[in-house]
Structure formats: C-alpha cells, structure tokens
Amino acid sequence: MIRIACIFACILSATALPAPGQDASLDVPKSVVAGTAFSIPAAGSGKATLYIAGPDGVLKRDVQLGQPIAIAASELDDAGHYIAVLASNSSSQTAQFDVIAANQPASISFLARPSRLPVDLQNGITGAVYVFDSYGNLITSPVPVNFELSVASAPAQTRTVVTNLGAAWTGMNSATKEGNAKFMAQAGNVSATRVIEQVPGEPCGLKMSAQKVGDKLNLVTDPLRDCGGNAVSDGTIVTFTETWGGGQTTVDVPLKRDIAQAEVPAHMGARLSVATGVVMGNEIRWEGKE
Amino acid sequence: MGRLLALILAAATVVLIVMGTVWPIPSAAAYAGITGPNTSYSTSTPEGAVDDLAHTIGQQNWGRAYSLLNNKSEFTQQQFINDIRGSYPGLRTYATLDTYEAQPLRATDNQAEVRLRLRWSTVVGTFLDTRDVQVVRNGDGWSPVWPLVKEQRVPPQVIPVNYLRWDVIYRGPGDDWGAQDVEAPHIRIVDMRPVQRAAGVAVLGEVLNEDVVPAFVSVKASLLRKDGSTIATEEAFDQISHLLLPKQVTPFLIMFPNAELSDVDSIHMDPTSNLIAASADPVVEIQNQKLSPAPYSVFSGDLSNQSGQIVNIAHVLATFYDQSGQLVWVGDQYIDRALQPQIPVPFSIPVPEDLARKVSSERAVVATYSNAAFQ
Numbered sequence: 001m002i003r004i005a006c007i008f009a010c011i012l013s014a015t016a017l018p019a020p021g022q023d024a025s026l027d028v029p030k031s032v033v034a035g036t037a038f039s040i041p042a043a044g045s046g047k048a049t050l051y052i053a054g055p056d057g058v059l060k061r062d063v064q065l066g067q068p069i070a071i072a073a074s075e076l077d078d079a080g081h082y083i084a085v086l087a088s089n090s091s092s093q094t095a096q097f098d099v100i101a102a103n104q105p106a107s108i109s110f111l112a113r114p115s116r117l118p119v120d121l122q123n124g125i126t127g128a129v130y131v132f133d134s135y136g137n138l139i140t141s142p143v144p145v146n147f148e149l150s151v152a153s154a155p156a157q158t159r160t161v162v163t164n165l166g167a168a169w170t171g172m173n174s175a176t177k178e179g180n181a182k183f184m185a186q187a188g189n190v191s192a193t194r195v196i197e198q199v200p201g202e203p204c205g206l207k208m209s210a211q212k213v214g215d216k217l218n219l220v221t222d223p224l225r226d227c228g229g230n231a232v233s234d235g236t237i238v239t240f241t242e243t244w245g246g247g248q249t250t251v252d253v254p255l256k257r258d259i260a261q262a263e264v265p266a267h268m269g270a271r272l273s274v275a276t277g278v279v280m281g282n283e284i285r286w287e288g289k290e
Numbered sequence: 291m292g293r294l295l296a297l298i299l300a301a302a303t304v305v306l307i308v309m310g311t312v313w314p315i316p317s318a319a320a321y322a323g324i325t326g327p328n329t330s331y332s333t334s335t336p337e338g339a340v341d342d343l344a345h346t347i348g349q350q351n352w353g354r355a356y357s358l359l360n361n362k363s364e365f366t367q368q369q370f371i372n373d374i375r376g377s378y379p380g381l382r383t384y385a386t387l388d389t390y391e392a393q394p395l396r397a398t399d400n401q402a403e404v405r406l407r408l409r410w411s412t413v414v415g416t417f418l419d420t421r422d423v424q425v426v427r428n429g430d431g432w433s434p435v436w437p438l439v440k441e442q443r444v445p446p447q448v449i450p451v452n453y454l455r456w457d458v459i460y461r462g463p464g465d466d467w468g469a470q471d472v473e474a475p476h477i478r479i480v481d482m483r484p485v486q487r488a489a490g491v492a493v494l495g496e497v498l499n500e501d502v503v504p505a506f507v508s509v510k511a512s513l514l515r516k517d518g519s520t521i522a523t524e525e526a527f528d529q530i531s532h533l534l535l536p537k538q539v540t541p542f543l544i545m546f547p548n549a550e551l552s553d554v555d556s557i558h559m560d561p562t563s564n565l566i567a568a569s570a571d572p573v574v575e576i577q578n579q580k581l582s583p584a585p586y587s588v589f590s591g592d593l594s595n596q597s598g599q600i601v602n603i604a605h606v607l608a609t610f611y612d613q614s615g616q617l618v619w620v621g622d623q624y625i626d627r628a629l630q631p632q633i634p635v636p637f638s639i640p641v642p643e644d645l646a647r648k649v650s651s652e653r654a655v656v657a658t659y660s661n662a663a664f665q
Contacts, residue, residue, distance in 0.1 A: 114473045115473040116501070116502075199501075199502045200502070203537075234454055235454045235504075236502065236535075236536040237537050237538040238537075247579050247580040248578075248580075248591075249577045249578065250575075250576050250579065250653065250654060251573065251574075251575040252535075252573070252655065253573050254453075254535060254570035254573070262575070262596075264575070264577075276537045277499075277500060277537035277538075277539065278480060
C-alpha cells in the first residue's frame with residue numbers, strides 16, 4: 001500500500017513538474033472497456049518508462065519510443081479512473097482515461113427478502129439485483145433485468161426493471177396458496193434463482209370437539225386452516241384448557257396432520273376451550289355428551 | 291447513655307461470637323468447616339442422630355448414611371440414593387446440600403419424630419426437601435428410620451412417537467454474499483407491564499412466536515430516564531421459555547434490582563429470535579391447576595409427561611392475570627426430579643400476597659430439557 005502511494009506520489013510529481021521541453025499530452029482513448037486490448041502511440045525516440053496508475057495498482061513497463069505501446073487484453077480489467085505517464089530522460093507525457101465495465105452482464109448478485117412470509121401479502125417480497133461484467137465490475141450503464149416469481153398453482157408474476165447505476169429492485173406479492181415460490185432474476189443471459197417459502201396465515205375458525213374415552217375426554221380440533229383455506233403448518237402449538245370448579249388443566253400440543261389432539265380428565269360441568277397463538281376457538285361445556 | 295448502649299452491644303456481640311465458635315450448632319459447624327469431614331455427631335439424642343444423618347448425606351457418603359438407618363432392611367442402598375438424588379438425571383442429581391435444619395416434633399422414651407429440612411443448591415437456585423423422620427432408640431443411642439418415598443417407575447415398554455422435528459440448513463461460508471439465509475423467526479411481544487416490588491422493578495410480559503418455525507427467543511429491557519439516558523439493562527435470563535414452537539406464547543420476567551419505577555420514563559424492549567433445530571416432543575400436560583387464596587397463595591398442579599421420552603429438567607412458568615386480563619405477575623418453579631412418562635409430578639409456585647388478591651385467572655407453560663434431545 002505504501003509502495004503504491006509512493007508510486008502515485010512520483011507520478012503526480014512528474015505530472016505537476018514537467019521537465020523542460022516536454023510533450024504534455026499522451027494520446028490515449030478517453031475510455032476503454034475493461035479487459036480489452038488497446039494501444040498508445042508513443043512519439044519520439046529512445047527508451048522510456050510507462051506508468052499506468054488505477055484503482056487496483058500501478059502498471060510499469062519499459063518501452064521504446066516511436067512505436068505504439070500495446071496494452072494486452074485483461075491487463076486493465078478493473079473499472080475506474082486511470083492516469084498514464086510516459087517518462088523518458090528528457091520529457092514526460094501524461095494522460096487520464098477511464099476503464100469502464102463491459103455492457104454484457106456476466107454475473108448478478110440477487111438479494112431476495114424475506115425467505116419466508118405469509119400468503120397473500122402485497123409487495124411482501126422484494127428483490128434487488130446488482131449486475132456485474134466478467135471482471136466483477138458493476139455495470140453502471142442501464143441494463144434491463146427481468147424478475148419472475150412463479151408458483152405451481154398460479155400464473156407467474158413478472159416485472160422488467162432497468163438498472164440505475166448498476167442496481168434494479170422490485171416488489172412482488174405473495175401468492176394466495178402456500179408453497180415454495182421460485183423467484184428468478186435475469187439480466188442478459190445470466191440468471192439467479194431464490195426460493196421464497198410462502199406459509200399459511202393466521203388460523204381461521206378454530207373448532208374442537210370432545211368425546212369421552214374411559215375417564216378422560218379426547219379433545220380434537222377440526223383440520224386447521226387459514227382464511228385462504230391453506231392448511232396451517234404442522235407443529236403449530238394449540239392450547240387446550242379445561243376449567244372446572246376444582247381447578248384447571250392445560251396442555252400445549254403441536255398440530256399433526258392438520259389436527260391437534262389431547263386427552264384431559266373428564267370433569268362434569270367443565271368448560272373446555274381451545275386457542276392457538278392469539279386466536280381463540282370455540283368453547284364446550286362438558287355435560288356428559290358432545 | 292448512647293456510649294453505654296454501644297458498649298453493651300459490642301460486648302454482647304463478642305460473647306455471641308465466642309459462644310458460636312465454642313459451641314456451634316451442628317449444621318453451621320459442618321458447613322463452616324469447623325468439624326472434620328468424618329466427624330460423628332452424638333447419637334445420644336434423636337436430634338443428634340438426624341444431624342449425623344443429614345451431615346453424612348451432605349458429604350455424599352452414601353455408604354455411611356445408609357448404615358446409620360434403622361430400617362435398612364426395607365430398601366437397598368441404591369433405592370436410598372435414588373430417593374435423594376433421583377433415579378434419572380435431574381436437578382437433584384447435580385445438587386449439593388447447602389444447609390439443613392432438624393426440628394424435633396415429638397418424643398417419647400423410645401421414639402421421636404424430627405422434621406428434617408434439607409436445602410439443596412443447584413445452578414438455578416435452591417430447593418427444599420422436607421422429611422419427617424422417625425427416630426427410634428437403639429441401645430444407648432438413637433437411629434433414624436428413613437421415610438423412603440419409592441419413586442414410581444414406568445414398566446419397560448415401547449412407546450411409539452411420531453413427533454415433528456425441524457432441522458435447519460444455514461447459509462454456508464462459500465455462498466455468494468447475495469445468497470439468502472434462512473429468515474429468523476418472527477416474534478412479537480403481545481403484553482408488557484412494569485411492576486414495582488420491594489427488590490426493584492420487575493418488567494413482566496408475554497412473547498408470541500407468530501411464525502411457522504421454532505424460535506430461540508430472549509428478551510432484553512432497558513429502563514430509560516426522562517432525558518433518554520439508560521438506568522439499567524437486564525435480560526429475562528431463565529425466567530422465560532427460550533424455545534418457542536410456532537404460535538406458542540411464553541411469559542417473561544425481567545428484574546431490575548434496586549431500581550425505582552418513579553425514576554423510569556420509558557422502557558425499551560429488545561426481543562431477539564434465532565431459528566433453531568427443535569422437536570415438538572415431549573408434550574407435557576399441566577393437570578389440576580389451582581390457585582389457593584391469599585394469604586400464602588400458591589399456584590399448584592401436576593405435570594404429566596405425555597411422551598415416551600424422560601424429561602430431565604422441567605421448568606414451569608405461570609402467568610397471572612387480573613379480572614380485566616391484565617398481567618399481574620409471572621412466577622416459576624424448576625422441578626427437581628426427572629419427569630417419567632405418564633407419572634404426574636407436583637409443582638407449586640408461591641404468589642406474593644399483595645398480588646395474589648388481584649389474580650383472577652392464570653396460565654402455565656412448561657419448558658423442558660431432555661438429555662435424549664442432545665444425543
């Protein structure tokens with residue numbers, strides 16, 4: 001790093017204090033596509049040294065004046081602003097130029113959030129894309145990006161967004177049916193896919209029934225669905241509560257194959273209730289039969 | 291007058307220190323290291339015989355403790371150890387005897403009864419084991435009759451369990467920076483209330499896991515002054531059920547020792563959640579929940595393990611509400627014995643008297659820890 005700083009200082013001092021009789025300007029293209037070959041005409045005779053300083057370091061080369069200086073493909077592949085200095089014993093020539101990213105996308109970074117969300121949420125899914133060329137330079141020129149969110153049960157949602165300074169983003173709605181959605185972003189021939197898990201919403205219409213089995217009551221819920229008819233995820237905790245004159249019994253059970261089931265002691269006149277999260281279900285007063 | 295009183299108090303203190311050093315009570319002497327590890331207590335009195343037994347139990351010298359018993363023929367040494375330390379690993383297994391008290395209840399020439407209070411210390415606090423020990427004359431001395439509580443055992447059997455389990459694959463180190471990671475579970479504080487207690491300010495509340503995946507939750511709170519500066523920041527630590535399955539609610543209690551509610555302008559709550567692999571098993575039913583009326587109000591009930599897995603440590607958290615459904619208090623108790631399948635184990639959570647009078651309803655949850663879950 002210190003070495004690069006020293007070289008920069010030398011170049012800047014060479015630029016600021018030209019030797020007498022210098023030829024001030026070096027003929028370099030104003031902009032060069034990253035990774036492409038180009039040449040720099042070098043007038044005069046004798047030997048000289050070419051310095052090209054850019055964002056990722058300094059290129060130094062001994063050259064013969066009077067012959068064009070060839071910069072090979074891939075020699076300058078980092079986009080940014082560069083300074084070229086051609087220094088000989090008697091003179092120095094300078095030029096400034098830009099290396100720009102190629103317009104052809106070679107890779108994209110696709111950020112899709114969240115990875116999991118409830119069904120039927122407007123603009124709940126966001127996707128952001130950064131487009132890069134084959135050397136990892138952010139392509140700042142406008143590039144159209146296609147976003148596609150597809151689920152098995154519904155037509156795909158598509159959007160085309162043109163990048164602004166290398167980035168494009170969009171919002172999508174989650175589907176009304178649960179399941180995994182494929183969220184794809186494509187720029188040119190490059191694409192990336194993320195999986196968005198669309199999960200059921202809050203349970204809707206929680207209902208249970210009770211049946212006496214021996215000296216116990218078997219409490220069973222109806223298959224639990226959200227308001228869109230999606231089966232609530234297995235493992236969701238359902239709380240059964242039995243309250244009678246002498247006390248209370250509670251049990252938290254996970255939903256298994258859409259239903260929750262528990263056994264509680266049978267107390268005549270007991271009040272039975274069911275809930276999941278902040279959603280309350282029906283109540284039963286146990287009078288001996290249901 | 292003041293000087294005279296000071297002199298009297300100083301002299302009395304010195305006299306009491308000398309008396310305590312020369313004639314210490316047995317339990318204090320044992321735990322102050324005044325007596326040696328193999329010290330025998332005089333068994334010429336019923337109280338001394340029980341002291342000797344308690345001291346030996348404290349040293350975990352099971353062979354000697356068993357040999358002191360008068361009713362050895364009724365059970366084996368292993369059954370005696372299991373009675374004290376539990377048959378399955380639990381809090382008792384790793385507890386050490388902190389203090390004990392032997393209180394004579396009644397005595398005749400040949401028989402006596404002594405109440406033995408063993409206070410065990412564990413990583414989550416202390417628990418009390420109280421036994422009324424019969425002591426019988428044995429020649430010149432006395433020997434205790436251990437009131438063995440035979441632990442119920444589940445007969446050998448196969449209990450089929452088709453429980454649910456969540457496994458998680460996290461983002462790997464080689465993945466692109468843009469590659470998505472699995473989302474942390476969405477949790478929400480559904481209720482929160484600060485309460486002033488003698489020990490400080492208690493922040494009570496309830497957290498709901500509103501997601502479809504299990505969450506490891508913790509809740510931090512900061513008390514803020516009017517100028518926005520922080521008085522103190524504390525965490526719920528163990529007064530919360532850290533593992534929340536989908537749509538499960540846990541109460542939490544955060545204590546701020548020595549804080550004054552009058553100094554607090556606002557409270558900043560900071561709930562955090564992480565996605566973790568978890569199992570829906572075991573299911574624990576809380577039966578016969580009752581709240582005895584104030585004073586000496588206690589919330590009690592029985593825990594019944596509905597699964598086939600042994601629950602090594604169970605932690606009951608109870609939330610108490612007033613008539614309007616507002617939070618009044620959060621209490622908890624660790625169960626010192628492992629929960630075997632289908633065998634009810636009692637619990638009791640004391641409720642402060644002033645708050646117990648306001649309680650109209652209550653709700654309990656159980657957090658469980660099983661060795662099998664880590665195998």
